[in-house]
Amino acid sequence: MFKKKFLVCLLSAFLSAITLICAAAAPTTAVNTAKAATTAPSIPARKNAVKTPPVSRQELHPPQTSDFTWVVNKAGGYALAIPKVFGSDPLAELPQAQGPMLVHAASNAQLMAVNIIDPLDKEHFQSEQPLPDFPNKQVFWKWTHSAWLDWHCSLSQQTDYYGEKLLLQAQAVHDGKTYELLYIFPSSQYRTCIPQVLYSLNSFRMEYK
Numbered sequence: 001m002f003k004k005k006f007l008v009c010l011l012s013a014f015l016s017a018i019t020l021i022c023a024a025a026a027p028t029t030a031v032n033t034a035k036a037a038t039t040a041p042s043i044p045a046r047k048n049a050v051k052t053p054p055v056s057r058q059e060l061h062p063p064q065t066s067d068f069t070w071v072v073n074k075a076g077g078y079a080l081a082i083p084k085v086f087g088s089d090p091l092a093e094l095p096q097a098q099g100p101m102l103v104h105a106a107s108n109a110q111l112m113a114v115n116i117i118d119p120l121d122k123e124h125f126q127s128e129q130p131l132p133d134f135p136n137k138q139v140f141w142k143w144t145h146s147a148w149l150d151w152h153c154s155l156s157q158q159t160d161y162y163g164e165k166l167l168l169q170a171q172a173v174h175d176g177k178t179y180e181l182l183y184i185f186p187s188s189q190y191r192t193c194i195p196q197v198l199y200s201l202n203s204f205r206m207e208y209k
Contacts, residue, residue, distance in 0.1 A: 004036040061192045063199045075098030081203040083196040109162040117178035147202040
């Protein structure tokens with residue numbers, strides 16, 4: 001019974017978060033990272049990308065500008081807003097570790113990663129290696145999310161010795177490359193984290209020169 005109630009609450013919150021994020025995402029032209037970091041959340045997205053569900057938003061925590069840090073990955077040619085709840089980059093101080101992949105981790109149960117599968121990249125380590133999959137996960141929902149790129153997404157739950165976690169996984173193909181995003185966070189934090197990870201997903205954009 002608890003699992004069923006949790007699933008209903010989770011899906012309601014998730015649908016509400018999509019409504020919340022898409023409502024704030026009005027189509028605009030690309031802006032530079034510095035300007036995006038100082039303005040209220042407004043991420044370019046395609047109109048009617050996700051249908052508006054008739055669900056209440058009252059239990060969600062709407063994302064604020066101060067919840068994010070804008071990061072530009074020059075090796076991968078992309079930029080996105082990273083929720084501060086996912087901590088810092090554990091590879092930041094390591095020599096020659098700054099490649100197309102990006103990782104932020106607050107703990108073993110709360111982390112995010114961006115990866116690019118690029119068969120033509122001969123410069124960076126394991127450029128054809130995808131992000132690992134997770135065994136014994138329960139998939140709640142799969143959908144296509146359009147914001148700059150067409151992301152094939154899934155929301156899952158997985159339990160291991162680090163606790164009960166939610167996983168949002170997204171994959172998109174562009175210009176011969178496969179882009180992967182992964183967000184992992186404790187199930188107990190879904191009211192805060194789901195709106196933030198959807199905003200982060202919407203924020204992903206290519207850094208055109």
